[in-house]
Amino acid sequence: MKLLLVEDEEALRQTLVEALRENGYLVEVAVSFEQAYEKIKLYQYDCVLIDLTLPDGDGLDLVRTLKSDGSAAGVLILTARDGLDDRVQGLDLGADDYLTKPFHLSELNARLRALLRRRQFNGHHHIVFRDLLVWPDLSEAHVRGEPLNLTRKEYDLLLYFLANPGRVLTKEAVAEHLCGDAVDTADSFDFIYTHMKNLRRKLQEKGADEYIQTLYGVGYKLLKE
Amino acid sequence: MKLLTATTRYYLLLTAGLFALASALLYVGFGWALRNEVEELLYNRQLHIQNLVASGLPLPAAAFTDNLEYSQQPLPLGFSDTLLLDTVEREMVPYRQLTFRLQPARAVSAPQWLTLRKSLVETEDVLAVVLGVMVGVLALLLLGVVGLNRWLAGRIWSPFQRTLAALRAYDLQRHQPLNLPTPAIEEFAALNQALNSLSERLVLDYESLRQFTENAAHETQTPLAIIQAKLEQLLQAPTLMQDEGTANLVGETLRATLRLSRLHQSLTLLTRLENHQFVPTQAVPLQLEEVLRERAAMLEPLLAARQVTLTMHTEPPLPLRTMHPGLADSLLQNLLHNAIRHNYPGGQVEVFLQAKSLAISNTGPAPTGDPARFFERFQKHNLASDSPGLGLSIAQHICRYYGFKIQYAFTEVDGRHTLRVQFA
Numbered sequence: 001m002k003l004l005l006v007e008d009e010e011a012l013r014q015t016l017v018e019a020l021r022e023n024g025y026l027v028e029v030a031v032s033f034e035q036a037y038e039k040i041k042l043y044q045y046d047c048v049l050i051d052l053t054l055p056d057g058d059g060l061d062l063v064r065t066l067k068s069d070g071s072a073a074g075v076l077i078l079t080a081r082d083g084l085d086d087r088v089q090g091l092d093l094g095a096d097d098y099l100t101k102p103f104h105l106s107e108l109n110a111r112l113r114a115l116l117r118r119r120q121f122n123g124h125h126h127i128v129f130r131d132l133l134v135w136p137d138l139s140e141a142h143v144r145g146e147p148l149n150l151t152r153k154e155y156d157l158l159l160y161f162l163a164n165p166g167r168v169l170t171k172e173a174v175a176e177h178l179c180g181d182a183v184d185t186a187d188s189f190d191f192i193y194t195h196m197k198n199l200r201r202k203l204q205e206k207g208a209d210e211y212i213q214t215l216y217g218v219g220y221k222l223l224k225e
Numbered sequence: 226m227k228l229l230t231a232t233t234r235y236y237l238l239l240t241a242g243l244f245a246l247a248s249a250l251l252y253v254g255f256g257w258a259l260r261n262e263v264e265e266l267l268y269n270r271q272l273h274i275q276n277l278v279a280s281g282l283p284l285p286a287a288a289f290t291d292n293l294e295y296s297q298q299p300l301p302l303g304f305s306d307t308l309l310l311d312t313v314e315r316e317m318v319p320y321r322q323l324t325f326r327l328q329p330a331r332a333v334s335a336p337q338w339l340t341l342r343k344s345l346v347e348t349e350d351v352l353a354v355v356l357g358v359m360v361g362v363l364a365l366l367l368l369g370v371v372g373l374n375r376w377l378a379g380r381i382w383s384p385f386q387r388t389l390a391a392l393r394a395y396d397l398q399r400h401q402p403l404n405l406p407t408p409a410i411e412e413f414a415a416l417n418q419a420l421n422s423l424s425e426r427l428v429l430d431y432e433s434l435r436q437f438t439e440n441a442a443h444e445t446q447t448p449l450a451i452i453q454a455k456l457e458q459l460l461q462a463p464t465l466m467q468d469e470g471t472a473n474l475v476g477e478t479l480r481a482t483l484r485l486s487r488l489h490q491s492l493t494l495l496t497r498l499e500n501h502q503f504v505p506t507q508a509v510p511l512q513l514e515e516v517l518r519e520r521a522a523m524l525e526p527l528l529a530a531r532q533v534t535l536t537m538h539t540e541p542p543l544p545l546r547t548m549h550p551g552l553a554d555s556l557l558q559n560l561l562h563n564a565i566r567h568n569y570p571g572g573q574v575e576v577f578l579q580a581k582s583l584a585i586s587n588t589g590p591a592p593t594g595d596p597a598r599f600f601e602r603f604q605k606h607n608l609a610s611d612s613p614g615l616g617l618s619i620a621q622h623i624c625r626y627y628g629f630k631i632q633y634a635f636t637e638v639d640g641r642h643t644l645r646v647q648f649a
Contacts, residue, residue, distance in 0.1 A: 009447055015454040022461075053443060080446035102450035102486050105457045153526075168460040170476060172483050182523040182558055185484045187566070190530035216469065218460065218476035 001116060002026045004045045006036040006062065007078070008054050016049075019105045020112075023164075033057030040066055045073045047116060052079040052090070060093060067094040074115045078103070104173035106164045113163040127162050130225070131208055134162060143206035153178055154199045157192075161212065161222040170219040196220070229378050236374060240367050248360050255355055259348035260321065264304055267323040267341045274339065278327055294340040300324045309342070319345040384408035388417055395424070398501045400431050435502060442493045449486045456482065491615040494555070495602070498622040503549050510545035511553050514578055520557045521576075524565060528574075533565050533587075535574040544580055546648065548627060556623040559616040560585045560644055567642065586643040596633050620644075 003025050007013040013029055020027045028045075030036035033054040040048060040062065048066060052059035063075055077090045080101040090098050096115045099108060117125050117136055127134040134141045139155055141148040150158065160177050161169070174196075175188035183191050196212075203211055213221045226234075278284065284293075302324050308317040322342040388405055395403060403424040405417035456479040459465070465472045497503065521528075521535055528535055546553070564574045564587035572588035592599070600621040603614045624631040628649035635642050 009451065011451045012447065012454055015451070015458050019454070019458060080443045080450065101446045102453040102482070105454055168465075168472075170457070170460070170479055172480060173457075179523050179526060181554075182520065182527075182562065184562070185480055185487065187527060187530075191526045194526055194529050215472060215476075217473045 001046045002028070002044070003112075004028050004030060004036070004039055004043075004048045004073075006030045006033075006049065006054070006059065007051045008032060009051070016105070016108070019109070023109055025112075033059070033062065036062055037065065040069075040071065040073075044071075046120065047074040047076060047112060049076045049078055049112075050095075052077060060090065063090065063093045063095050072119070074119045076108075076112060076115060078108075104170070104176065106160070106167055106169045106173045107177055109167075110160045110163040110177060114159075129162055129165060129222075130211070132162075132211075134158065143203065143208045146206050148202055148206060150199070150202060151195075153195050154202070157195050157199050161220075165222050166224045168215060168219055168221050172219075174220065228382065229375060232378060233371060233375055236371060240370070244363055244367055247363060248356070251359055252352070252356055255352050259352055260345075263321045263343045263345065263348060264323070267304070267321065267343055270341050271323055271325050271339075274341075275325075275327065292342050294342070296338040296340070298338065299326075300338040300340065302326065307342070311346075319349070321345055381410065384410060384413040385416070388413065388420065392420065397427075400428050402428050431500065434496075434500060438493060438496045438500070438502070441489075445489055446486065449482060449489070452482050453479065453486070488615070491619060495615070495619060495622055498552075498619075498626050501626070503552070503626070508547045508549050510547050511550060512543065513546055513553065513557070513583065514539055514543055516550075516553050517557050517561075517576065517578060517583075520554065520561055523558075524561055527562075527565055531565060531568060532571045533568050533574055534572075535561075535565075535576065537576045537578070540577075540579045542580060543578065552623050552626070556620050556646075559620040560646075563616050563620075563644070564642070582645060582647050584643055584645040586641050588640055589642050591637070591640065592635055592642070596635060599633055600631075617644075 001024070003020060005013065005016055005020070005027055007016065007029070008031055010031075013031070017027050017029060028039065028043075030039050033056045036048075036050070036054075037057075048062070050059040050062050059077065059079070063077070066073060066075060075095040075097075077095045077098045078101060079090075079098070096119070097111050099111060114136075125136060127136065131144050132141065133143075133145075136159060139152075141150060141155065141158060157174070157178060160174065171192060172183070172185055172188045175183040175191040178195065179191050200212055203209075211223060213223050215221060274284065284295075304321065304323055307320050307322055309320050310316070311318040320342045322340050324338060324340045327337045327339045384406075391403060391405055401424075403421050405421050407414045407417060456475055460472065460475050460479070465475065517537065521537070524535075527533075560583075561574070561576075564585050567589045568574065568587050569589060574585065574587045577584040577586070600617050602618045621631050623629075624646055630647040630649075632645050632647070633642070634645070
């Protein structure tokens with residue numbers, strides 16, 4: 001999977017590249033509008049991650065260019081601009097998804113995974129993880145051939161973990177993924193407690209034991225082995 | 226009272242007084258002058274008669290007996306007034322008379338007293354006519370002057386009226402300078418200029434505030450995003466898995482960063498609401514019931530964790546409300562979250578949505594502070610909570626933005642807190 005990250009802020013760019021590479025993506029970067037424009041004109045990407053506020057141009061123009069070129073690349077907008085106003089415009093232009101800074105890296109992984117899945121596999125995609133077999137577009141999950149009976153939220157939660165295998169996920173990030181801006185840092189644990197408990201119980205019942213590790217006071221981790 | 230009315234009123238009062246005084250003076254003056262005239266006439270006649278008599282000529286025959294009267298008896302000398310019957314008009318008529326002693330040329334004859342009379346009727350008529358004309362002219366003059374004054378004042382004050390109209394129509398939310406013209410009258414020109422620079426200043430201030438808010442929103446989020454991303458990467462470090470203490474530290478720092486970023490977003494939202502920085506075109510007709518159900522569904526896990534039951538009561542028909550979707554979300558989110566947060570475990574939240582109002586009522590411990598201050602920023606009902614206490618303030622600002630009324634009430638009987646939003 002080849003990605004283009006358009007981000008002018010060096011410190012953020014580094015971390016994003018690092019996190020994305022860890023997840024197995026091939027990442028190229030563009031530090032300015034001009035550079036990004038050149039790259040999207042010359043090369044093909046599976047997904048372009050665009051920061052809207054660039055020193056030499058508006059990221060929305062890159063979205064326009066990609067769309068008018070009929071590019072197959074998915075577009076994920078990353079922005080510090082106020083989400084209340086720009087979200088609509090970005091999505092109207094044809095962006096696939098939108099993340100407001102600051103965001104959780106794990107959330108970026110999950111969104112990117114979902115975006116690529118939607119665009120690349122037309123519903124014929126499955127995820128294999130240890131004993132798990134998951135068909136995201138059918139909302140089905142199996143443990144060693146046995147179906148897991150999950151609620152919508154539990155399934156969502158499972159996909160979120162699968163998008164971030166081996167990563168420590170803070171409970172705030174998990175809560176925000178499940179319930180969006182409804183979550184306050186003060187009560188994020190309450191938001192996920194029941195879902196986490198049920199997902200773990202259901203996995204355990206099917207013999208997928210010890211998949212999710214709790215890191216006390218910090219969060220959770222989906223163990224690779 | 227209008228400025229013009231006020232000046233006209235004083236003007237009228239003064240001129241009416243002067244007018245009355247002038248009329249009285251005119252009356253007295255004319256009367257005196259005419260009387261004088263009559264007296265002079267009578268006196269001339271006296272001299273004439275005395276001359277006639279002195280030169281031995283007989284007294285002229287009186288044309289009208291009224292006008293001349295002889296008497297052998299002494300009479301008081303000099304001028305006096307009298308009333309005589311006018312036989313034609315059959316009414317008493319005022320006369321001025323002059324009595325003098327006539328010494329005939331020949332000493333044989335006894336002296337006589339002669340009274341000359343002159344009717345004052347004509348002079349009174351003259352007086353009336355003159356006075357009438359004068360008073361009429363004065364009155365016309367007065368009216369003319371008042372009218373002229375009003376017209377002139379209206380004309381001269383018209384730039385002021387225009388300025389006043391422009392000020393009254395000035396929309397503070399449009400953030401445009403006034404651009405008043407410079408009228409010919411210096412004072413008004415100065416006034417307009419002062420107002421122009423004032424409005425320009427306002428626009429500039431607003432603009433810098435808007436820029437500050439925007440910059441604060443963009444520029445602060447970027448370093449926050451960096452901190453958050455770096456901390457998240459730090460959490461992935463394999464060595465941390467063995468070091469629970471450090472992992473916890475990183476976790477706490479990450480949490481504080483999140484809080485800071487949330488706080489920042491909330492404050493930016495408040496400022497934008499206060500400055501009306503939302504584009505009205507982004508408002509869409511919304512069914513609040515839908516938004517409410519959506520938000521309640523999002524809060525479902527929290528309700529479950531706190532064992533709070535939420536019941537919705539809707540009373541159709543519910544009209545669509547034109548609102549910015551983000552603001553509608555935020556309003557309902559904050560109200561619902563507030564009702565769940567300040568509740569007992571196992572408590573209740575009841576939502577009543579009607580065409581004209583929304584009430585969210587919840588069980589919970591009696592309020593400790595002044596309820597009027599609940600809407601203020603950073604008011605925490607529960608000091609232990611690390612929520613910043615901006616929720617109700619945001620709700621109030623959104624209500625104010627849309628002209629809704631929001632009220633808090635606590636009923637002691639069943640220990641319920643109710644927040645009622647009255648739609649405009």
